[in-house]
Amino acid sequence: MSVGNRVLLRAFALLVFLGAIWVVLLLAAVEPAVAATQFIVTEGVGVAVYLVVVLAIAVRFLAFPLILRSTHAFVRDTGVGEIRIAHGTVRELARRAAMQVRGVERLQTHIQEDPAGLVVYLSVRAAPSADLNAMSEQLQQVVSEVIRGSTSLAVSAVHVHVAGIASQEPTR
Amino acid sequence: MAGSGALQAEVGSGDMGTTQIANEVIAVIAGLAATDVRGVADMSGGVVGGITERLGRKNLAKGVKIDVSPDERQCSIDLSIIAEYGYRIPEVAAEIQDGVKRAIEGMTGLEVTAVNVNVLGIAFRSDEQDEAKDKARQ
Numbered sequence: 001m002s003v004g005n006r007v008l009l010r011a012f013a014l015l016v017f018l019g020a021i022w023v024v025l026l027l028a029a030v031e032p033a034v035a036a037t038q039f040i041v042t043e044g045v046g047v048a049v050y051l052v053v054v055l056a057i058a059v060r061f062l063a064f065p066l067i068l069r070s071t072h073a074f075v076r077d078t079g080v081g082e083i084r085i086a087h088g089t090v091r092e093l094a095r096r097a098a099m100q101v102r103g104v105e106r107l108q109t110h111i112q113e114d115p116a117g118l119v120v121y122l123s124v125r126a127a128p129s130a131d132l133n134a135m136s137e138q139l140q141q142v143v144s145e146v147i148r149g150s151t152s153l154a155v156s157a158v159h160v161h162v163a164g165i166a167s168q169e170p171t172r
Numbered sequence: 173m174a175g176s177g178a179l180q181a182e183v184g185s186g187d188m189g190t191t192q193i194a195n196e197v198i199a200v201i202a203g204l205a206a207t208d209v210r211g212v213a214d215m216s217g218g219v220v221g222g223i224t225e226r227l228g229r230k231n232l233a234k235g236v237k238i239d240v241s242p243d244e245r246q247c248s249i250d251l252s253i254i255a256e257y258g259y260r261i262p263e264v265a266a267e268i269q270d271g272v273k274r275a276i277e278g279m280t281g282l283e284v285t286a287v288n289v290n291v292l293g294i295a296f297r298s299d300e301q302d303e304a305k306d307k308a309r310q
Contacts, residue, residue: 080269080270080286080287081269081289082286083261083265083291084288084290085291086290086292089261089291089292092293092294150257150259150261151260151261151262152261152262
């Protein structure tokens with residue numbers, strides 16, 4: 001489970017726990033809880049925010065697996081069955097390879113399919129001292145090699161877009 | 173994810189009675205065979221599978237979906253995996269297909285018509301994790 005999902009899950013558990021405590025206090029007719037509830041209900045915003053947040057997290061967890069299953073993938077039939085490599089997997093590979101290149105500080109990756117193979121788009125934020133042409137050539141070479149080597153997919157192009165320059169040298 | 177269908181595989185019947193194998197059992201066999209292959213970091217059971225594991229229940233059928241044919245003699249398997257960085261994914265997937273098919277056919281007698289492998293992510297492991305996994309395999 002990713003860090004984001006873990007945080008969301010903990011937040012969800014905490015919200016449900018607080019909601020349950022609140023209900024228990026109300027049922028026990030604890031005076032401050034009753035008074036606070038009357039205030040919140042009168043104001044309306046607090047309850048609405050609570051419900052929206054809980055509902056949003058619940059929908060996120062219920063709907064996310066369905067969204068995941070519908071992700072695009074590169075498909076190959078081997079006779080025994082299909083091998084589907086999700087676009088996200090190829091993006092992760094490209095990202096990992098690109099981050100190893102000297103001068104790359106941050107980047108975003110995007111993948112597209114065309115008849116000749118897959119096309120990788122890299123949007124890079126470079127280090128201030130980077131030789132941009134050399135960095136770009138190395139990115140094209142490394143990314144296409146890693147994707148070809150790991151997935152056997154044909155890479156028709158790796159487009160590099162230098163979107164920005166960092167103001168300080170990276171600390172890594 | 174596993175055992176989602178109501179069908180179970182009936183692998184034998186005779187004078188003494190019938191033998192049925194639950195989809196969950198087939199899914200566990202497939203899951204174990206798949207995770208045994210080098211280059212498989214984990215099975216991908218989605219967010220719900222992750223929550224289940226965090227609650228302390230090891231789910232051996234995570235990321236496995238079984239479809240048993242109406243005549244209960246054949247099945248097809250869908251596996252969702254996380255591959256390890258540094259391995260060739262098509263080779264890993266082909267090895268999973270062979271291993272899963274062999275394991276299910278060998279243990280249950282069912283005919284496996286297809287083993288579909290979905291590679292949903294890549295895991296970048298540290299050297300220590302690699303060593304631990306290699307030791308576990310030995």
